[in-house]
Amino acid sequence: MxxxxxxxxxxxxxxxxxxxxxxxxxxxxxxxxxxxxxxxxxxxxxxxxxxxxxxxxxxxxxxxxxxxxxxxxxxxxxxxxxxxxxxxxxxxxxxxxxxxxxxxxxxxxxxxxxxxxxxxxxxxxxxxxxxxxxxxxxxxxxxxxxxxxxxxxxxxxxxxxxxxxxxxxxxxxxxxxxxxxxxxxxxxxxxxxxxxxxxxxxxxxxxxxxxxxxxxxxxxxxxxxxxxxxxxxxxxxxxxxxxxxxxxxxxxxxxxxxxxxxxxxxxxxxxxxxxxxxxxxxxxxxxxxxxxxxxxxxxxxxxxxxxxxxxxxxxxxxxxxxxxxxxxxxxxxxxxxxxxxxxxxxxxxxxxxxxxxxxxxxxxxxxxxxxxxxxxxxxxxxxxxxTLLSTIKGKRFYLSNLDEQYDYNFLAKQVRSLLASDDPIKIRIGLSILKLKRSKGEKVSKELLKLFNNPDYLIRIEAYKASRDFKKISIDNLVQQLQKETNSEATWQLLDLILQKSHEKIMGRLDEYLYSSRPVYQAIAVVSAIKYGEFSQVRNAIETLEKMTNSNDEDVKLFAVMALKKISIGNPVELIEKLMNDSNYKIAKQAVKATYSMSDRRIARFLIMKLDTPNICHDAMQSLLKIKIDIAPLIYRSCLKINVHRYKPLIRVLCELNTFTAEKCLSRLIPKVPFLFSIELAKQIALRASKQPLSEQLKADILSHIDEIIADLNRYNFFFHQQTDENKKREFLFRRQLIEKKLIYYLATVSQPRKIMEIYPKLEAKHLSEQNSVEYEIALEYLDWLIEDRNLAKKVFSSIENQLQVTNHNSLEFQLDCWSKKVLQHESSKGSDMNTIDKVFALRKVAIYADMPAELLMSVAEECHFVEFSKGEKLINIGDYPDKIYTILSGSVAVVYNGKIERYEKENDVLGLFVLLSERKSQLEVIVNEDAAMLEISRTVFEQLTNDYPDILREIAKYVVRIYFDVVEKHIPNEPIS
Incomplete structure (x- = not known):
């Protein structure tokens, strides 16, 4: 304590x-x-x-x-x-x-x-x-x-x-x-x-x-x-x-x-x-x-x-x-x-x-x-x-109530029943409970041993992992199981289990395994030799490992990386870099995991570069948190020059680091980061404060930045009311409400950090709105009890309620971010000459893009192409596999199924989304009903968008459900939808 x-x-x-x-x-x-x-x-x-x-x-x-x-x-x-x-x-x-x-x-x-x-x-x-x-x-x-x-x-x-x-x-x-x-x-x-x-x-x-x-x-x-x-x-x-x-x-x-x-x-x-x-x-x-x-x-x-x-x-x-x-x-x-x-x-x-x-x-x-x-x-x-079992299911295997070992005793009967089930989901729940229990003195149950012969190799893998913490397990049974195991990944887990329980079994057949034709045996032999072998055996093992990593066979290379993850042989920077850049994401993923125990700044830089790679981003974040050097200064320098798509993972890693230099870097970042980055920074600092107390210096730096945030709020209040163009007005409303979020996060951080977990879900779920009755609801709901300094409270509420006057002369002195400058200086354009700003305005009216930050939406708009179609033209045929999504700017199209018109899509609707998400050939025809103008986005750009901004998937889900209900209600008008 x-x-x-x-x-x-x-x-x-x-x-x-x-x-x-x-x-x-x-x-x-x-x-x-x-x-x-x-x-x-x-x-x-x-x-x-x-x-x-x-x-x-x-x-x-x-x-x-x-x-x-x-x-x-x-x-x-x-x-x-x-x-x-x-x-x-x-x-x-x-x-x-x-x-x-x-x-x-x-x-x-x-x-x-x-x-x-x-x-x-x-x-x-x-x-x-x-x-x-x-x-x-x-x-x-x-x-x-x-x-x-x-x-x-x-x-x-x-x-x-x-x-x-x-x-x-x-x-x-x-x-x-x-x-x-x-x-x-x-x-x-x-x-x-x-x-x-x-x-x-x-x-x-x-x-x-x-x-x-x-x-x-x-x-x-x-x-x-x-x-x-x-x-x-x-x-x-x-x-x-x-x-x-x-x-x-x-x-x-x-x-x-x-x-x-x-x-x-x-x-x-x-x-x-x-x-x-x-x-x-x-x-x-x-x-x-x-x-x-x-x-x-x-x-x-x-x-x-x-x-x-x-x-x-x-x-x-x-x-x-x-x-x-x-x-x-x-x-x-x-x-x-x-x-x-x-x-x-x-x-x-x-x-x-x-x-x-x-x-x-x-x-x-x-x-x-x-x-x-x-x-x-x-x-x-x-x-x-x-009840405990239903709670575990509801928490998706987050078994916090099993932290105390005796809770497991009451689930023993249910666990045996789950393991004996034919339902793979029930089996996985039972295995999850077993792995979390970590009871070292007990005998493996017969239900768990039966899973060693389950036809699903993924379940066998989980069963081998769950057996690690049981001390009373027969090594002879494991060796017999090894002869029956056919899947390479399951064999690796079983060999690793045998190595943990009795490394003598592996060492007794070291030469046979080291020169085996199966890479999984070679990999476990490498691990055994380096951990328990003589000097000559270690030398042979390293030579074998080097040959495996240079192999063109992906399976050989995969098990080489898995062996590398189990051993410590210095900092093989060049090898790790090559493996992390491998085209096979499994190999790249295991290479990232192999860096957990390393301590080289070059490897930390490689991991930072991998934060924008979708399949291994999470593993790169975990490696950065576990790597044995102080990476806060590296993260800080990367934050200052990062592109808009990679800012979230970086700031999350920095806020998870529990070091003095991390807080020092956060203090220095607060006034320097770009607009969109600053919103995420405020949120992550607030979440950090909810888990551990912040230093007094960081709190002081946040408080000193509050005045600047209030000035930003006043500035966007002014620009919002000054604009007559609805598109520009909407953008400044969006900006203003993001600033309100940032203000609330910082005020909660310095005043009531333990309240953040109550505020966070409501802030994240809140939709931005132009209606006067709700546009300040988020801030006003919490600020009244967050602020103890009454002078600060007066200033904040005056700003939120737009009581502070800003003149045109003062507005010229403001230093605006790049997007706001472009919006202020923008002159509208149409047709084939439609510029990026107008494309953003058009995309903003579409439901799935409505709450997306302008910096991300602008990068999408730059990849959009303006296209026009004449009445009667077929946009999508039956059997097509389109690789584009269309946003309708004007006109309309008819969606036809089995010769009948299912529905009409009009301005601000999206075409091609269902086919792209299902990855199946189209069973519909789309015919232009009126001359139409559209924005065309490629599949590649859209997939990058969902990776960079996962929240869009929530809006897509709502859009899909709305279309589904429209179709069902049309076909079954007399039956209620529940």
Whole structure:
């Protein structure tokens, strides 16, 4: 842990310990206060109104407490401290009314501190760190509460019963100070509690039912104990007894908490619930046979112990199976609604039974509840596996909830079922879970071994990869499998698995493999010899590798590169450059991956050059992030001279680098990059800030640049309102709204970086619009709470609302980017003389190009050709495989299928897109219906466009769906489309 985490660890430990300790003290005092002042016959009312008070307080305070913004939390805590101080003053004039009011007030104060303590703990650390130290917090809480109980008991002996309230006040103050000093990483608001979305999950409904039943048993046990206490004890004795009760509870809860995780890992989630049910039943029997105070108190201690140590842990693990957004809702709903509602219902039951019976009806109800709980414990296991599996499918194999190894135990049955399935998708899901689990001590399951013989070689490859982390695997079985394997890539994975498990098997046949006719055997022999061989064997291996890399056979060259990726033999710069430029993208891809462990600036330059190669761009980015040199200065220099198509990968790599020089380069880039680059730079810096804190210098550089961004916004406001030409007006609107995006990203970066992940999806999904009602919606939605500096806020809002005046004289002093200059100086042109600017204006009106930056659209427009067609001319024939896309500028065409006109395409529509995307011959005819003028784009240019600007694919998808619905509705007019 770093210094901040260490400081937070101690503060969070204090927050949790004081919250739980103060809760037990106030619980003891409120129980003693009520019993000593009111009749035993009114105890059911005590439980009813205690539950109602807790529900009402939580309902009123959830808007304040369901947040990690410390100000409202501290306000509520300070208010509660004032109320306790007021009680201490009013006790100078004791009365039953005061006792009644404060009995329920103390009960209501308990959840104020406990409800948010775990949320504060979770948001004080990164998720991985928090998972590692959760058990430490549980241990500290138990030990701390034991000391609180001992100290309280001694204090009552010396100072009397009111010592509890003074000590509680001290703990409340300490808790408040610790909350004010803890530094939170996340400050996002939780979603409001809404149970409708949770009802579709049987897991949640069964879990809520189990929690409700055990809380009903807790109420029955508490009533019996308090009834016995009120028979013979006064308030001081009751206070001492309740203090000892909570002290014994903390002591008995310590060991179960310590072993709870082991039970979970070894037996699964249902053991926590079923074992709790059995233990409660066992200790219920003495309280039935010998219904005295001590047997009932023992039963109460056991119920509370299993609830705190086992059931609450099972509750947290079960809720982890829900989608992340519903997990918080489930926690709030169970802790604030289900628990208290169950206690109120149980108390109403007491009210009915208390005047007619003493104890046996409660025991009968308890046995009935336990029977239902035992059934629920089995259901929880079943629904947990199903829910977790569906969550995994929804996350596309992003298995964050398997970071903790014991989660796998609940999926073991489902994994075996998936691996035994005939569906390749299910098999891949099962293999993905196995690979992520990484359990080193287990035996490979028979279902996984059967996949070694699957007819699909891709599945066999994944099965070999998934077997790497299983220690108990038969080498002889792997060698036998090697004789049956026919696919070269699968053979490579299998040989690599054998090498990992027992390199002696490979070394024993090194000479045979090194001079084999199959390149895959030669490659694994090269790796084995260099890693484990003698000097002469290493020399022979390098000679073999050199021959393989110079081979004309692509398979030989591919396995040479895969071998090169596994070994370290210096920095073969020239060889890597040649392989990265290979025409076979598989070879180029593996060559890029082979640079992960290298440390040569020349290789870094080659990788930067490969960032605009579609098939290997991602791998080049990963290699740049893993290469063992500081590449930030290289990236910086490349950014200053990069072309418009390659700016995104470069800036993403620079923002992913976690070095001091990277931030220094980002600071220097902010004022220098071109317009379009600056938008992406702002977004990536914001995303970086959401993951790790930025340096103060970088924040200062961003703040100093805000004034320039506001000036840009004022400038484009002026040009937007000055223009009368609609095409120019649209371009300046586009520019202005991109600047608003940049402004919001930078303001979020320096003010509320943890809010960026809430802002980002909305900003990226927002469509630019000319309508006055929405053109400023993005900025105005967030800026009101992003800006803490009110002078800056005034300046920003004045600019966004176009309240700052810019004169023609001032506009001449502006330094415009190249595109804006061209737009201002542009004079319209038509026909065959149509210039690039007018082509951009024309393309901008087409739906699929509407939101594309002008710099990219201009490069497309330069490749467009103006063409004209006469009426009746056939543009596309049946069976054609056109390599062009047409954008209609004027006129119209008819799309004909089987001799019938399907539809007409008019101005701003696109032709040839379907055929190009499907890569099939045309089944339609396209005939010019009116004399038409069009812009023609080649297939090559369009494919480059989709590579450089993938967002266009989203607009293409919308266009395709619209055409599809038009066709379907035409052919099936009476059937609704769902």
């Amino acid at each position: 770093n210094d901040r985490d260490k400081s937070n660890f101690y503060l969070v430990a204090i927050i949790l310990t004081t919250a739980v300790g103060m809760g037990s003290l106030l619980n003891s005092y409120s129980s003693a206060l009520y019993i000593s002042n009111f009749s035993r016959s009114t105890l059911p009312y005590f439980f009813i109104f205690s539950g109602i008070a807790s529900v009402l307080v939580m309902w009123v305070l959830i808007p304040f407490l369901a947040t990690t913004n410390k100000k409202p939390i501290l306000f509520v805590q300070i208010l509660s401290i004032i109320l306790v101080i007021l009680y201490l003053i009013l006790t100078m004039w004791p009365s039953k009314t005061l006792s009644l009011i404060y009995t329920f007030l103390f009960v209501a104060l308990i959840p104020i501190y406990y409800a948010n303590s775990w949320d504060i703990a979770e948001f004080a650390f990164e998720l991985r760190v928090f998972k590692k130290i959760t058990n430490k917090f549980l241990t500290i809480m138990c030990i701390g509460c034991i000391f609180v109980g001992i100290f309280s008991y001694v204090g009552i002996e010396i100072f009397g019963k009111n010592f509890l309230i003074y000590f509680s006040l001290l703990l409340m103050i300490v808790n408040c100070i610790a909350v004010s000093r803890v530094k939170l990483l996340h400050t996002s608001l939780k979603s409001p509690t809404n149970s409708s979305s949770l009802r579709v999950y049987p897991l949640f409904m069964v879990l809520a039912g189990f929690i409700a039943l055990i809380n009903g048993i807790i109420i029955f046990a508490n009533y019996q104990m308090m009834f016995r206490l009120s028979e013979a004890f006064d308030m001081t004795q009751i206070t001492k007894f309740m203090t000892l009760f909570y002290l014994s509870l903390n002591i008995t809860a310590f060991l179960p908490q310590f072993y709870a995780k082991r039970l979970l890992e070894g037996w699964g989630i249902s053991i926590l619930f079923s074992l709790s049910t059995v233990v409660i039943f066992i200790f219920l029997i003495p309280s039935i046979v010998y219904p005295n105070l001590y047997s009932i108190a023992l039963f109460n201690v056991i119920v509370w112990t299993v609830y705190v140590s086992l059931i609450l842990l099972g509750d947290q693990v079960a809720l982890n199976a829900l989608p992340f957004g519903l997990k918080n809702k489930g926690q709030i709903l169970i802790s604030s609604i289900v628990v208290n509602a169950a206690r109120i219902v149980a108390s109403l039951g007491l009210l009915i039974l208390a005047y007619h019976f003493k104890f046996y009806p409660y025991q009968i109800l308890t046995v009935f509840f336990l029977a239902i709980m035992f059934i629920f414990s089995w259901k929880i296991k079943k629904f947990y596996g199903e």
